[in-house]
Amino acid sequence: MRYGIGMSRDISASPDFDRAVDALRRARRITVLSGAGASAESGIPTFRDALTGLWSTFDAEQLATPDAFLRDPDLVWGWYEWRRGQVARVQPNAGHFAVAQLGAIVPAVTVVTQNVDDLHERAGSTGVLHLHGSIAAPRCFDCARPWPLPADLPDEPEGGRRLPPPRYTHCGGMVRPGVVWFGEALPRGAWQRAEHAISGSDLVLVIGTSGIVYPAAELPERALAAGTPVIEFNIDESALSPYVTRSVRTSAAVGLPALLDALGE
Numbered sequence: 001m002r003y004g005i006g007m008s009r010d011i012s013a014s015p016d017f018d019r020a021v022d023a024l025r026r027a028r029r030i031t032v033l034s035g036a037g038a039s040a041e042s043g044i045p046t047f048r049d050a051l052t053g054l055w056s057t058f059d060a061e062q063l064a065t066p067d068a069f070l071r072d073p074d075l076v077w078g079w080y081e082w083r084r085g086q087v088a089r090v091q092p093n094a095g096h097f098a099v100a101q102l103g104a105i106v107p108a109v110t111v112v113t114q115n116v117d118d119l120h121e122r123a124g125s126t127g128v129l130h131l132h133g134s135i136a137a138p139r140c141f142d143c144a145r146p147w148p149l150p151a152d153l154p155d156e157p158e159g160g161r162r163l164p165p166p167r168y169t170h171c172g173g174m175v176r177p178g179v180v181w182f183g184e185a186l187p188r189g190a191w192q193r194a195e196h197a198i199s200g201s202d203l204v205l206v207i208g209t210s211g212i213v214y215p216a217a218e219l220p221e222r223a224l225a226a227g228t229p230v231i232e233f234n235i236d237e238s239a240l241s242p243y244v245t246r247s248v249r250t251s252a253a254v255g256l257p258a259l260l261d262a263l264g265e
């Protein structure tokens with residue numbers, strides 16, 4: 001797997017890693033912005049990695065827009081049910097646990113994620129801001145009321161199969177996944193709290209995101225514009241790499257625990 005590249009290197013020998021340790025030692029208020037790369041080593045595919053990314057295998061236009069859902073609800077619901085089952089069956093990785101442990105070292109840590117899984121929470125982070133919603137919080141397409149999930153986990157084949165979405169009893173509307181689709185607004189409360197966290201932070205850690213989806217990518221850009229250091233942990237160059245203060249070329253599950261270890265030394 002591609003994240004093996006980061007694993008095979010001794011990142012503690014890298015000057016960017018040393019600077020990240022120094023920055024973390026001084027930080028009082030951190031915002032962590034995570035993307036799909038943070039959950040990759042738990043076994044959840046990213047979106048844009050060349051061979052394994054979801055959007056290299058599946059067509060986002062057919063799956064991740066409100067129009068796609070209205071055009072073919074069974075296709076979209078079935079695909080998201082497959083992913084919901086996948087997310088529920090995997091475990092947080094060492095990177096998620098390291099992020100949760102940051103709270104014991106730094107006075108204020110806000111975790112902002114683009115991920116629709118709950119792996120940060122399952123690793124112990126609290127108050128996580130989900131900019132792109134949650135795969136386990138479906139709601140009515142028409143009246144937006146939450147729809148209680150059945151206790152049984154979906155057990156769908158790879159890629160899902162056509163499944164008609166349930167109908168909401170109050171209004172008869174179709175139940176939709178609780179994620180933010182292309183062209184939709186972000187949940188206002190989560191976005192405002194994320195903006196607030198960024199403007200009050202003295203360090204931003206960006207973990208495993210390509211940095212091309214807006215407005216999420218605006219958060220580190222705003223921090224940089226305000227003179228706040230931004231340190232990226234990513235196995236590859238991202239759209240943010242040319243601008244961030246430091247890029248540590250490592251996988252999340254290797255680099256973040258190493259960072260904590262170095263702090264404890």
Ligand code: OAD
Pocket residue numbers: 003034035036037038040041046047048049053114115116132179180181182207208209210211212213233234235236237238250251252253
């Ligand atoms: P992407 O798939 O666009 O990017 C994943 C990033 O993670 C890439 O930069 C990889 O190099 C990096 N990466 C992969 N494995 C890693 C690892 N083990 N450790 C560290 N980095 C790793 O995912 P996002 O940036 O999260 O939107 O995508 C943003 C949004 O686009 C998603 O939230 C999703 C998607 O369409 C919605 O679901 C609304």
